[in-house]
Amino acid sequence: xSDPVRRIKAPVRLEYSVTAGKDLSRFLVAIxxxxxxxxxxxxxxxxxxxxxxxxxxCGVALGEDVPVSDTGTLTSFCIVNVPYEGQVMKLPYVYGxxxxxxxxxxxxxxxxxxxxxxxxxxxRVRAEWLPPEERRPTLESIRCFLPTGxxxxxxxxxxxxx
Amino acid sequence: MDRDHSGLPATARGEAAVLSTPxxxxxxxxxxxxxxxxxxxxxxREGKIQGAxxxxxxxxxxxxxxxxxxxxxxxxxxxxxxxxxxxxxxxVAEPRPRHPLDRPFGFALVKLDGADTALLHAVDAxxxxxxxxxxxxxxxxRAERTGAITDLVCFDxxxxx
Numbered sequence: 001x002s003d004p005v006r007r008i009k010a011p012v013r014l015e016y017s018v019t020a021g022k023d024l025s026r027f028l029v030a031i032x033x034x035x036x037x038x039x040x041x042x043x044x045x046x047x048x049x050x051x052x053x054x055x056x057x058c059g060v061a062l063g064e065d066v067p068v069s070d071t072g073t074l075t076s077f078c079i080v081n082v083p084y085e086g087q088v089m090k091l092p093y094v095y096g097x098x099x100x101x102x103x104x105x106x107x108x109x110x111x112x113x114x115x116x117x118x119x120x121x122x123x124r125v126r127a128e129w130l131p132p133e134e135r136r137p138t139l140e141s142i143r144c145f146l147p148t149g150x151x152x153x154x155x156x157x158x159x160x161x162x
Numbered sequence: 163m164d165r166d167h168s169g170l171p172a173t174a175r176g177e178a179a180v181l182s183t184p185x186x187x188x189x190x191x192x193x194x195x196x197x198x199x200x201x202x203x204x205x206x207r208e209g210k211i212q213g214a215x216x217x218x219x220x221x222x223x224x225x226x227x228x229x230x231x232x233x234x235x236x237x238x239x240x241x242x243x244x245x246x247x248x249x250x251x252x253x254v255a256e257p258r259p260r261h262p263l264d265r266p267f268g269f270a271l272v273k274l275d276g277a278d279t280a281l282l283h284a285v286d287a288x289x290x291x292x293x294x295x296x297x298x299x300x301x302x303x304r305a306e307r308t309g310a311i312t313d314l315v316c317f318d319x320x321x322x323x
Binding site: 002003004005006007008009010011012013014015016017018019020021022024025028029085137 | 179180181182183184185186187188189190191192193194195197199200201203204207208260309310
Protein backbone atom coordinates (compact mmCIF):
# COMPACT_ATOMS: atom_id res chain seq x y z
CA UNK A 1 0.00 0.00 0.00
CA SER A 2 1.29 3.49 -0.87
CA ASP A 3 1.84 6.19 1.74
CA PRO A 4 -1.20 7.19 3.77
CA VAL A 5 -2.95 10.43 2.81
CA ARG A 6 -2.20 13.08 5.44
CA ARG A 7 -4.39 16.03 4.54
CA ILE A 8 -7.40 16.72 2.35
CA LYS A 9 -9.09 19.84 1.08
CA ALA A 10 -12.47 20.14 2.76
CA PRO A 11 -13.97 23.48 1.71
CA VAL A 12 -17.35 24.65 2.96
CA ARG A 13 -19.25 26.60 0.33
CA LEU A 14 -22.61 28.34 0.68
CA GLU A 15 -24.26 29.99 -2.31
CA TYR A 16 -26.75 32.71 -1.50
CA SER A 17 -28.83 35.14 -3.48
CA VAL A 18 -28.88 38.40 -1.56
CA THR A 19 -31.71 40.89 -2.04
CA ALA A 20 -30.98 44.46 -1.00
CA GLY A 21 -34.52 45.55 -0.22
CA LYS A 22 -36.25 48.75 -1.40
CA ASP A 23 -34.30 51.36 0.55
CA LEU A 24 -30.84 49.90 0.18
CA SER A 25 -31.53 49.34 -3.54
CA ARG A 26 -32.29 53.05 -3.99
CA PHE A 27 -29.06 53.87 -2.16
CA LEU A 28 -27.09 51.53 -4.44
CA VAL A 29 -28.76 52.81 -7.62
CA ALA A 30 -27.82 56.36 -6.55
CA ILE A 31 -24.21 55.24 -5.98
CA UNK A 32 -24.02 53.97 -9.57
CA UNK A 33 -24.99 57.53 -10.41
CA UNK A 34 -22.26 59.09 -8.25
CA UNK A 35 -24.65 60.23 -5.51
CA UNK A 36 -25.02 59.31 -1.83
CA UNK A 37 -28.45 59.36 -0.22
CA UNK A 38 -29.76 58.71 3.26
CA UNK A 39 -33.18 58.80 4.91
CA UNK A 40 -34.31 61.02 7.74
CA UNK A 41 -36.26 59.84 10.79
CA UNK A 42 -39.35 62.07 11.15
CA UNK A 43 -39.13 61.71 14.93
CA UNK A 44 -35.45 62.13 15.95
CA UNK A 45 -34.36 63.84 12.68
CA UNK A 46 -31.34 61.56 12.36
CA UNK A 47 -30.20 60.77 8.83
CA UNK A 48 -29.36 57.12 8.19
CA UNK A 49 -26.80 56.24 5.53
CA UNK A 50 -27.27 53.71 4.01
CA UNK A 51 -31.04 54.23 4.37
CA UNK A 52 -33.22 51.64 6.05
CA UNK A 53 -36.96 51.21 6.44
CA UNK A 54 -37.31 52.01 10.11
CA UNK A 55 -35.46 54.14 12.68
CA UNK A 56 -33.96 51.61 15.12
CA UNK A 57 -34.17 54.13 17.98
CA CYS A 58 -37.69 55.52 17.50
CA GLY A 59 -39.26 52.51 15.77
CA VAL A 60 -41.02 54.67 13.18
CA ALA A 61 -40.86 54.43 9.39
CA LEU A 62 -38.22 56.72 7.96
CA GLY A 63 -39.31 59.70 5.89
CA GLU A 64 -37.88 61.41 2.86
CA ASP A 65 -34.64 60.70 1.01
CA VAL A 66 -31.88 63.14 1.94
CA PRO A 67 -28.83 63.74 -0.22
CA VAL A 68 -25.61 63.60 1.80
CA SER A 69 -22.15 64.84 0.93
CA ASP A 70 -19.34 62.58 -0.29
CA THR A 71 -17.07 64.46 2.12
CA GLY A 72 -16.96 63.68 5.80
CA THR A 73 -15.02 63.13 9.00
CA LEU A 74 -13.13 60.03 10.07
CA THR A 75 -14.61 59.14 13.47
CA SER A 76 -12.62 55.98 14.15
CA PHE A 77 -10.34 53.58 12.30
CA CYS A 78 -8.23 50.50 12.48
CA ILE A 79 -4.84 49.76 10.91
CA VAL A 80 -4.71 46.29 9.39
CA ASN A 81 -1.28 44.67 9.89
CA VAL A 82 -2.23 41.04 9.76
CA PRO A 83 -2.00 39.14 6.49
CA TYR A 84 -4.82 36.72 5.74
CA GLU A 85 -5.73 34.50 2.81
CA GLY A 86 -7.36 36.30 -0.09
CA GLN A 87 -6.06 39.72 0.98
CA VAL A 88 -5.71 42.13 -1.94
CA MET A 89 -4.41 45.23 -0.09
CA LYS A 90 -0.76 45.91 0.67
CA LEU A 91 -0.10 46.01 4.43
CA PRO A 92 -0.51 48.09 6.48
CA TYR A 93 -3.78 49.64 5.33
CA VAL A 94 -6.49 51.60 7.11
CA TYR A 95 -10.18 50.89 7.36
CA GLY A 96 -12.26 53.58 9.00
CA UNK A 97 -15.71 54.94 9.87
CA UNK A 98 -16.56 58.05 7.87
CA UNK A 99 -19.33 60.34 9.06
CA UNK A 100 -20.48 61.99 5.84
CA UNK A 101 -21.54 65.62 6.13
CA UNK A 102 -25.31 65.59 6.61
CA UNK A 103 -25.39 61.97 7.89
CA UNK A 104 -25.78 60.68 11.45
CA UNK A 105 -24.41 57.18 10.93
CA UNK A 106 -20.80 56.56 9.82
CA UNK A 107 -20.02 54.45 6.77
CA UNK A 108 -17.08 52.02 6.82
CA UNK A 109 -14.55 52.36 4.01
CA UNK A 110 -10.90 52.24 3.02
CA UNK A 111 -8.78 55.27 3.94
CA UNK A 112 -5.89 55.95 1.54
CA UNK A 113 -3.58 58.73 0.39
CA UNK A 114 -2.02 59.05 3.83
CA UNK A 115 0.54 57.05 5.82
CA UNK A 116 -1.17 54.67 8.24
CA UNK A 117 0.75 56.26 11.13
CA UNK A 118 -0.66 59.72 10.27
CA UNK A 119 -4.32 58.68 10.22
CA UNK A 120 -6.27 60.23 13.10
CA UNK A 121 -9.78 60.79 14.41
CA UNK A 122 -11.30 63.99 13.01
CA UNK A 123 -9.42 63.68 9.69
CA ARG A 124 -11.48 65.21 6.87
CA VAL A 125 -11.86 62.85 3.90
CA ARG A 126 -13.59 62.77 0.53
CA ALA A 127 -14.84 59.83 -1.55
CA GLU A 128 -12.57 58.88 -4.45
CA TRP A 129 -15.07 57.70 -7.06
CA LEU A 130 -14.36 55.32 -9.91
CA PRO A 131 -14.82 56.94 -13.33
CA PRO A 132 -18.58 57.17 -14.18
CA GLU A 133 -18.47 54.33 -16.73
CA GLU A 134 -17.04 51.94 -14.12
CA ARG A 135 -19.57 52.72 -11.37
CA ARG A 136 -21.92 49.96 -10.35
CA PRO A 137 -24.60 49.73 -7.65
CA THR A 138 -22.03 48.81 -4.99
CA LEU A 139 -19.96 50.70 -2.41
CA GLU A 140 -16.93 49.59 -4.45
CA SER A 141 -17.85 52.40 -6.86
CA ILE A 142 -16.07 54.47 -4.25
CA ARG A 143 -12.47 53.30 -4.49
CA CYS A 144 -11.54 54.75 -1.10
CA PHE A 145 -11.63 57.96 0.92
CA LEU A 146 -8.73 60.44 0.59
CA PRO A 147 -7.75 63.31 2.92
CA THR A 148 -9.19 66.64 1.76
CA GLY A 149 -6.37 68.71 3.30
CA UNK A 150 -8.88 70.67 5.40
CA UNK A 151 -8.26 71.26 9.08
CA UNK A 152 -9.32 68.35 11.32
CA UNK A 153 -12.90 68.45 12.58
CA UNK A 154 -13.17 69.36 16.28
CA UNK A 155 -14.06 66.36 18.48
CA UNK A 156 -17.35 67.97 19.55
CA UNK A 157 -18.64 67.84 15.96
CA UNK A 158 -18.61 64.05 15.85
CA UNK A 159 -18.50 62.85 19.46
CA UNK A 160 -22.18 61.80 19.26
CA UNK A 161 -21.40 59.46 16.37
CA UNK A 162 -18.67 57.22 17.75
CA MET B 163 -40.62 40.98 -8.13
CA ASP B 164 -38.27 42.94 -10.29
CA ARG B 165 -34.90 41.28 -9.80
CA ASP B 166 -31.59 41.87 -11.43
CA HIS B 167 -28.54 39.66 -11.31
CA SER B 168 -26.44 41.68 -13.74
CA GLY B 169 -25.43 44.24 -11.14
CA LEU B 170 -25.90 46.84 -13.84
CA PRO B 171 -29.46 48.13 -14.14
CA ALA B 172 -29.53 51.15 -11.97
CA THR B 173 -30.91 54.37 -13.25
CA ALA B 174 -32.36 52.99 -16.45
CA ARG B 175 -34.52 50.62 -14.45
CA GLY B 176 -36.20 53.28 -12.36
CA GLU B 177 -36.56 53.85 -8.65
CA ALA B 178 -38.76 50.84 -7.87
CA ALA B 179 -36.08 48.26 -8.71
CA VAL B 180 -35.04 45.94 -5.90
CA LEU B 181 -31.52 44.74 -6.52
CA SER B 182 -30.36 41.22 -5.89
CA THR B 183 -27.04 39.50 -6.47
CA PRO B 184 -25.37 36.12 -5.99
CA UNK B 185 -23.25 35.88 -2.86
CA UNK B 186 -20.84 33.04 -2.14
CA UNK B 187 -19.45 32.29 1.28
CA UNK B 188 -16.58 29.82 1.15
CA UNK B 189 -14.10 28.58 3.73
CA UNK B 190 -11.11 26.89 2.12
CA UNK B 191 -10.47 24.42 4.92
CA UNK B 192 -7.84 21.73 4.82
CA UNK B 193 -7.89 19.03 7.44
CA UNK B 194 -5.64 16.24 8.51
CA UNK B 195 -7.30 12.88 8.19
CA UNK B 196 -5.46 10.79 10.79
CA UNK B 197 -3.79 7.39 10.40
CA UNK B 198 -6.91 5.28 9.75
CA UNK B 199 -8.70 7.45 7.18
CA UNK B 200 -5.28 8.28 5.70
CA UNK B 201 -4.75 4.58 4.89
CA UNK B 202 -8.36 4.23 3.69
CA UNK B 203 -7.79 7.10 1.22
CA UNK B 204 -4.44 5.65 0.10
CA UNK B 205 -6.34 2.44 -0.66
CA UNK B 206 -8.94 4.31 -2.73
CA ARG B 207 -6.06 5.78 -4.75
CA GLU B 208 -5.15 2.20 -5.67
CA GLY B 209 -8.77 1.31 -6.40
CA LYS B 210 -9.22 -0.69 -3.19
CA ILE B 211 -11.82 -0.32 -0.46
CA GLN B 212 -10.75 -1.19 3.07
CA GLY B 213 -12.58 -1.63 6.35
CA ALA B 214 -11.56 -1.45 9.99
CA UNK B 215 -11.03 -4.83 11.66
CA UNK B 216 -12.52 -4.74 15.15
CA UNK B 217 -11.53 -6.84 18.20
CA UNK B 218 -14.51 -9.13 17.68
CA UNK B 219 -13.52 -9.68 14.04
CA UNK B 220 -16.12 -7.44 12.41
CA UNK B 221 -15.21 -5.29 9.40
CA UNK B 222 -16.48 -1.71 9.50
CA UNK B 223 -16.68 0.16 6.14
CA UNK B 224 -15.87 3.01 5.89
CA UNK B 225 -13.36 2.45 8.70
CA UNK B 226 -13.90 4.11 12.05
CA UNK B 227 -10.88 5.25 14.04
CA UNK B 228 -12.02 3.39 17.15
CA UNK B 229 -13.65 0.01 17.70
CA UNK B 230 -17.37 0.81 18.07
CA UNK B 231 -17.77 -1.99 20.65
CA UNK B 232 -14.70 -1.57 22.86
CA UNK B 233 -13.46 1.94 22.09
CA UNK B 234 -9.95 0.57 21.36
CA UNK B 235 -8.00 2.32 18.59
CA UNK B 236 -8.24 0.57 15.22
CA UNK B 237 -4.93 -0.90 14.09
CA UNK B 238 -5.69 -3.16 11.14
CA UNK B 239 -7.48 -2.42 7.91
CA UNK B 240 -8.61 -5.23 5.64
CA UNK B 241 -9.59 -5.04 2.01
CA UNK B 242 -13.22 -5.77 1.18
CA UNK B 243 -14.85 -6.47 -2.17
CA UNK B 244 -15.56 -3.82 -4.78
CA UNK B 245 -19.11 -5.13 -5.08
CA UNK B 246 -21.89 -5.49 -2.58
CA UNK B 247 -25.58 -5.43 -1.80
CA UNK B 248 -27.96 -2.47 -1.43
CA UNK B 249 -29.54 -2.73 2.03
CA UNK B 250 -31.75 0.35 1.71
CA UNK B 251 -32.06 3.32 -0.64
CA UNK B 252 -33.94 6.41 -1.66
CA UNK B 253 -34.35 7.96 -5.10
CA VAL B 254 -33.04 11.45 -5.96
CA ALA B 255 -35.21 12.58 -8.89
CA GLU B 256 -33.74 16.07 -9.12
CA PRO B 257 -30.03 16.13 -8.26
CA ARG B 258 -28.63 19.30 -6.74
CA PRO B 259 -25.53 20.95 -8.25
CA ARG B 260 -23.10 19.37 -5.78
CA HIS B 261 -24.58 15.87 -5.76
CA PRO B 262 -22.25 13.07 -6.95
CA LEU B 263 -24.17 12.56 -10.22
CA ASP B 264 -25.83 15.09 -12.51
CA ARG B 265 -28.75 12.85 -13.47
CA PRO B 266 -31.37 11.11 -11.30
CA PHE B 267 -29.73 8.50 -9.03
CA GLY B 268 -30.25 6.51 -5.86
CA PHE B 269 -28.62 7.21 -2.52
CA ALA B 270 -28.07 3.77 -1.05
CA LEU B 271 -26.49 1.94 1.84
CA VAL B 272 -24.18 -0.61 0.22
CA LYS B 273 -22.87 -3.56 2.22
CA LEU B 274 -19.73 -4.59 0.41
CA ASP B 275 -18.69 -8.25 0.19
CA GLY B 276 -16.72 -9.05 3.33
CA ALA B 277 -18.01 -6.04 5.27
CA ASP B 278 -20.33 -6.08 8.27
CA THR B 279 -21.60 -2.51 7.90
CA ALA B 280 -22.91 -0.56 4.93
CA LEU B 281 -21.43 2.45 3.14
CA LEU B 282 -23.62 5.35 1.98
CA HIS B 283 -23.11 6.14 -1.69
CA ALA B 284 -24.77 6.96 -4.99
CA VAL B 285 -26.05 4.25 -7.33
CA ASP B 286 -26.20 5.21 -11.01
CA ALA B 287 -29.38 3.27 -11.76
CA UNK B 288 -30.74 5.87 -14.22
CA UNK B 289 -34.35 4.95 -13.46
CA UNK B 290 -36.03 4.46 -10.11
CA UNK B 291 -37.57 1.12 -11.15
CA UNK B 292 -34.03 -0.26 -11.56
CA UNK B 293 -33.37 0.27 -7.83
CA UNK B 294 -34.15 -2.63 -5.53
CA UNK B 295 -33.24 -3.57 -2.01
CA UNK B 296 -30.82 -6.53 -2.15
CA UNK B 297 -29.68 -5.60 -5.67
CA UNK B 298 -25.95 -6.15 -6.39
CA UNK B 299 -23.86 -3.11 -7.20
CA UNK B 300 -20.21 -2.58 -8.17
CA UNK B 301 -17.93 0.34 -7.34
CA UNK B 302 -16.97 2.65 -10.20
CA UNK B 303 -13.60 4.36 -9.61
CA ARG B 304 -12.30 7.49 -11.25
CA ALA B 305 -9.52 6.81 -13.79
CA GLU B 306 -7.24 9.45 -12.24
CA ARG B 307 -7.28 8.98 -8.49
CA THR B 308 -5.89 11.34 -5.87
CA GLY B 309 -6.53 9.58 -2.55
CA ALA B 310 -9.89 11.15 -1.72
CA ILE B 311 -13.41 9.87 -1.14
CA THR B 312 -14.27 11.29 -4.59
CA ASP B 313 -11.99 8.63 -6.16
CA LEU B 314 -15.10 6.50 -5.76
CA VAL B 315 -17.49 7.99 -8.34
CA CYS B 316 -20.54 5.89 -7.57
CA PHE B 317 -21.86 2.33 -7.75
CA ASP B 318 -23.28 0.70 -10.87
CA UNK B 319 -25.93 -2.03 -10.89
CA UNK B 320 -24.28 -5.40 -11.56
CA UNK B 321 -25.60 -7.09 -14.67
CA UNK B 322 -26.78 -10.58 -13.72
CA UNK B 323 -25.68 -13.27 -16.13
